Each structure stands twice: as structure tokens, then as C-alpha cells.
Amino acid sequence: MTHELRHMLRDDDINHEEQKQILKLGMKFRENRFYARPFEGPQAVAVLFDKPSTRTRSSFSIGVAELGGYPLVIDKSSSQLGRGEPVEDTARVLTRMAYGIVWRTFGQDRVETMAKYATCPVINALTDQFHPCQILADFLTMAQFRGGVDALAGQTIAYLGDAANNMSNSYLLGGAVAGMHVRVAGPEGYLPDPQIVADAKAIAEKTGGSITVTTDSQAAVADADCVFTDTWVSMGEEAEYAIRSKPFWDYQVNPELMKLAKPDALFQHCLPAYRGKEVTASVIDGPQSVVWDEAENRLHAQKALMTWLIAWQREDPSLLGDLD
Numbered sequence: 001m002t003h004e005l006r007h008m009l010r011d012d013d014i015n016h017e018e019q020k021q022i023l024k025l026g027m028k029f030r031e032n033r034f035y036a037r038p039f040e041g042p043q044a045v046a047v048l049f050d051k052p053s054t055r056t057r058s059s060f061s062i063g064v065a066e067l068g069g070y071p072l073v074i075d076k077s078s079s080q081l082g083r084g085e086p087v088e089d090t091a092r093v094l095t096r097m098a099y100g101i102v103w104r105t106f107g108q109d110r111v112e113t114m115a116k117y118a119t120c121p122v123i124n125a126l127t128d129q130f131h132p133c134q135i136l137a138d139f140l141t142m143a144q145f146r147g148g149v150d151a152l153a154g155q156t157i158a159y160l161g162d163a164a165n166n167m168s169n170s171y172l173l174g175g176a177v178a179g180m181h182v183r184v185a186g187p188e189g190y191l192p193d194p195q196i197v198a199d200a201k202a203i204a205e206k207t208g209g210s211i212t213v214t215t216d217s218q219a220a221v222a223d224a225d226c227v228f229t230d231t232w233v234s235m236g237e238e239a240e241y242a243i244r245s246k247p248f249w250d251y252q253v254n255p256e257l258m259k260l261a262k263p264d265a266l267f268q269h270c271l272p273a274y275r276g277k278e279v280t281a282s283v284i285d286g287p288q289s290v291v292w293d294e295a296e297n298r299l300h301a302q303k304a305l306m307t308w309l310i311a312w313q314r315e316d317p318s319l320l321g322d323l324d
Contacts, residue, residue, distance in 0.1 A: 006312045007115040007122045008305055009108070011132045011174035012199065016153075016207050018308075019139075019177050023149040024323040025304035026140045026297070033300075038310045038319050039069025039099060045306070046098040047125075050076045050105040055271060056125050056133070059298040060102050067303055072098065091117035100306060121309035123302075131166045134270045135174035136301040141294045142226055145266055153179030153208060158224040158261070160217050160251040161278055164190045167230045167270060172200040172211060179207035185220035187247040217251045224261040228268050229253045229278045245277065253279045258288060268294050 007013060014022065028035045039045065045064045049057065057073065064071035076082035081090050087110055094101055095118045103111050104125040115122040124132055142157075143149045155178075159171045163186025172192060175182035182200065184192060191213055200211045214220055221227055232248045258265065267279075267289045275281040284291060311319040 004312070005119070005121065006309050007118075008132055008309065009111050009115055009122065009124045010130045011135055011170050012177055012203060013132070014177065016177055016179060019136075019174075020149050020152075021320065021323060022136060022301070022304050022308045023140050023143055023152075025308060025320055026136065026301045027143060027149065028321065028323070029300040029303045030140075030144065030297070033066055033303075036303075036307050036319055036321065037068035038307050039064060039067045042068055042070040043099040044070045044072045044097060045100040045102060046072045046074060046094045048074050048076075048079070048081070048101065048103040048105070050081070050103075051126065053104055053125075055295055055298050056104055059302055060125065063299050063303040063306065066299075067306060069099070087113040088117045090114070095119040099310070121306075121313060123305065123309070127166065129166055129169055130173075131170045131270070132174065133298065133302050133305065134167065135170045136305060137294060137297040138228065138268050138270070139174065139178060140297045140301045140304075141268060141290055142266065144293060144297070145290060146225070154181070155225040156181040156183065156223065157226045157228060158183045158185065158220040159228045159230075160185050160220060160253060160257075161229045161248055162186055162190050162232055163192050163213065165230065167228075168192050169196045171228065172196055173203065176200040176203035176207060176209050176211060179204075179209045181210045181212075183212040183214065183220040183224065185214050185217045185251060187251070188215060190247060191215075217257065218260055221257055221260045224265055226266040226268060227253055227258065227261055228270075230270055231272065231274055232278050248278070252277070253283050255280065255282055255286075258283055264288075266290050271295060 047060045061071040091114045100121050102123045102125045108127045108129040111124045163184045168184050232245045269291050
């Protein structure tokens, strides 16, 4: 390790080996929730929310506490950020007090600005462009059911639905980093940014993975090891559900579609889920669904990420323990 500041703003901020380290650390936290306590003191971690949250708020608040720290949870309505204070000024203040900053916000530029002016690690807890913490949890769930972290490379994953959203972007980049074969399927007009696809393909060439973007849901799911989906309507668009959902019905994850995947394929959903829309109740509540393990793994994966970032900053690999 070298003494430098590292952040997690998008999924390719870490390389293949670093992702494996974080996921193996996540497995250690699954086995022992108090495996490491890098924020003993307690040292504070600022957890900022510009958007509503259940899983992110719970997992980061509990996670920081279990790491020995104090989660300073700040909502948009109760902060000066919500009243227009520059991100730069908030960063300069918080990093004189906190040992990490976690932010669930809107534009990716906001977390990038925070990281530019911060003197502690900054973690993207969701932006409109990326959701890297969710992908770490999802891959930790695959490792849990697929023979460990070293078994992830070469796995085929399929994501269906709105392929232009933050989850699609993160599956493309995170899956490429993992060396997976990533297939993303959505209707015309809802396909990923070509630059994200190009970035993912460049990474996949180095890790042995591959990237496929298609409008064919059946081709995407064929022989897949894990099938993912997300709500068709993002936060703030609920009033437009009837209109927004029309292009996506062919991408619903239902029993017929799951039959095209491998017989032991897993199903994951980052939640909240809308049964009868992006996924049928028989799938999300069925035997192939691991969504509740996936939700729990947000806690373990994020604790692993925070510990890894702090270990890097402090030049203290002993915080990671033995990951073999």
C-alpha cells in the first residue's frame, strides 16, 4: 500500500485484485460482524442523504457503529447543503471533523467535487450515474452462493430493464472489473451511455470478461448465472409510472424468462421491488431469489469498503487481516 487518499465514486475506481480484496473482506464481516474496528474511538463518519433511503441509511449507520465509529447522519433538509452551500465548503468543513464521507445524492459531479476537496475517503452511496456499493453487495451475494470470491470471474450476469440507469452503468463497470460476462438488456431509447460501454469493454479486455448490450431480453438471460433487475421508475418519477413503464414490459423477470437461465441461476434485485411489474412475485419470493441476503450484504460489503479505504489511507494492511 502507498500513502494516498482513495475514494469510491464509481465502480472502476478499484481494479480486479482490489475488488477481490474488498469482497473477501466482506466475507470476513459476514462471518464475524466485528471482524475489524477501524473507527474505534468512536471516530465519526459523515453519512449524507439528498435522497430517501432505507437500505443505504440502515447499512451505513449500523456499519459505521459496528466498525467502532459514530455515524453522523445528515439529511438534506437539515443541512446547509440543502440551502445551497457550495459542496467545496461542506467538504472543507467535514474533513476537519470526520474520518470518512458517505453521500447519497443526485449528479455524479457532486461526489466528485466532494472528493476533490476532501482529506478523507469519500464513498458514493448512490448518484444518478452509479451505485457502486450496491454492486459490491450483489457480487458478495454471488460469492456467498457460488463458491467464494475467486469463483466470480467468468460468471455470466444479465441485467434487464432500464439499461440507461445507474444500476446498468455499475453492472457494466463492476462486472468488467470482476472479469464477468456482463449482458445488459433494455428497450431502444433506454440503453447505456456509449462511453460507459466503451470503458467497460476496455476493462473487460484486461480481466477476461465481456460486455454485451442488447434489446433482446431472452438472449441476455440465456444460460446466465445470475439475473438482476431494478425498478422501472426512479425516485421522483412515480407520478409518471404508467407512461414510463410501457417500454419495459418485455423485460419483466418472470418464471418463463428465468427458465432460460441456468437451472441454478440466482435472482437479485436492489430493492425496493414492485411485484407484478419488473419482477413477478413468484420469482422474487421463489427459491432462486436471494434478495434478502443481498440486502443484508449491503452491510458487510460497505463495512469492507470503508475498512479497505481506511487501511489504504493509514498504510495499515493489518486492518484487513488474513484474506486468504
